[in-house]
Amino acid sequence: MPELPEVEVVRLGLSGLAGARVASVTVFDERSLRRHLGPSEDFVDRLTGSTLLHASRRGKFLWLPLLSEIQENQPAEPAGGPDLLATDAGTPAFRTDTDGGRPREALVVHLGMSGQVLLRERGTDDARTRIRIDLDDPVHGALWLNFVDQRIFGSMAIDELLPAREVAGEWIPRSVSHIARDPLDPHFDDRRFLAALAGKNTAIKRVLLDQNQLSGIGNIYADEALWAARIHYNQPAASLSRARAKLLLAEVRLVLGKALAEGGTSFDTQYVDVNGDSGYFAHSLNVYGRQGEACPRCGRPVVREQFMNRGSHFCPFCQRLRTRALAR
DNA sequence: CCCAGACCCTGTAGGC
DNA sequence: TGCCTACAGGGTCTGG
Numbered sequence: 094m095p096e097l098p099e100v101e102v103v104r105l106g107l108s109g110l111a112g113a114r115v116a117s118v119t120v121f122d123e124r125s126l127r128r129h130l131g132p133s134e135d136f137v138d139r140l141t142g143s144t145l146l147h148a149s150r151r152g153k154f155l156w157l158p159l160l161s162e163i164q165e166n167q168p169a170e171p172a173g174g175p176d177l178l179a180t181d182a183g184t185p186a187f188r189t190d191t192d193g194g195r196p197r198e199a200l201v202v203h204l205g206m207s208g209q210v211l212l213r214e215r216g217t218d219d220a221r222t223r224i225r226i227d228l229d230d231p232v233h234g235a236l237w238l239n240f241v242d243q244r245i246f247g248s249m250a251i252d253e254l255l256p257a258r259e260v261a262g263e264w265i266p267r268s269v270s271h272i273a274r275d276p277l278d279p280h281f282d283d284r285r286f287l288a289a290l291a292g293k294n295t296a297i298k299r300v301l302l303d304q305n306q307l308s309g310i311g312n313i314y315a316d317e318a319l320w321a322a323r324i325h326y327n328q329p330a331a332s333l334s335r336a337r338a339k340l341l342l343a344e345v346r347l348v349l350g351k352a353l354a355e356g357g358t359s360f361d362t363q364y365v366d367v368n369g370d371s372g373y374f375a376h377s378l379n380v381y382g383r384q385g386e387a388c389p390r391c392g393r394p395v396v397r398e399q400f401m402n403r404g405s406h407f408c409p410f411c412q413r414l415r416t417r418a419l420a421r
Numbered sequence: 422c423c424c425a426g427a428c429c430c431t432g433t434a435g436g437c
Numbered sequence: 438t439g440c441c442t443a444c445a446g447g448g449t450c451t452g453g
Contacts, residue, residue, distance in 0.1 A: 244430045
């Protein structure tokens with residue numbers, strides 16, 4: 094179940110693809126294009142022939158900016174020079190806009206529950222490959238990028254790049270622009286997040302999972318961070334003291350950072366990096382998936398309850414639901 | 422606007 | 438052995 098650390102590992106694996114050219118695209122299952130606005134032919138046409146640039150990420154979404162064939166064939170604008178239009182045959186025309194060479198759109202990837210991006214030598218198939226991108230890479234040669242997704246909650250799409258809100262020169266796909274920054278992002282706004290918490294009467298876990306408030310956290314890391322901060326998943330967000338909310342945010346950062354350092358969580362073959370290797374964070378989990386086992390802090394059994402159509406794992410002793418505002 | 426819950430999707434595990 | 442059901446949950450959408 095890829096969350097921020099897992100997606101970041103995939104992003105790092107894809108960053109080496111910068112400069113690779115898309116030779117061809119095959120869509121085996123159109124359901125994997127659910128987020129693409131337009132038919133699959135449009136997806137294939139816009140991707141084929143373009144060059145991939147280095148991968149970016151916002152929360153659990155990642156994207157590879159695309160340089161189109163047309164842009165590549167255009168000569169660079171002369172520095173400081175006036176717009177030169179063709180005056181006779183054979184003289185190249187230059188674009189008038191100053192950022193004519195920047196990527197206009199990107200290949201957006203979301204792994205959903207079971208998505209994998211696997212880089213293989215050309216000709217190496219993977220079971221349940223929904224989309225294949227055939228690449229010519231200047232360093233690695235002929236590659237297949239196999240988008241594998243058992244449950245098809247993930248997707249690929251081509252989307253327009255827009256300027257990011259807070260940071261000049263940063264671009265983000267339109268379909269991702271509503272996703273909040275993740276808590277490890279240097280531009281994450283702590284004060285704004287804490288203020289949002291104070292204004293929400295809903296359960297704290299629901300807020301942690303709300304990608305519009307802060308991104309990158311899924312069910313696993315929500316449970317782990319709440320356990321570390323000793324907060325019950327159903328505690329109303331607004332009932333947390335500011336100190337308690339700050340502690341929770343710090344624990345979120347700790348658990349995400351630790352998982353990132355260990356290469357992401359893995360329980361089975363559901364999550365793998367671009368080489369198909371698993372992470373090792375599963376050994377570090379304190380409550381997730383450990384119902385019935387001893388709480389690592391107090392020794393009492395960990396409990397699993399249904400919440401938001403998901404399992405919530407917690408220690409009923411360490412994480413008690415409090416009806417009055419938390420003092421500390 | 423805020424909030425809660427339904428829905429999508431399929432390989433695997435477990436019961437009988 | 439084989440059939441059946443329950444289960445996993447990220448993100449979007451709808452309805453109150």
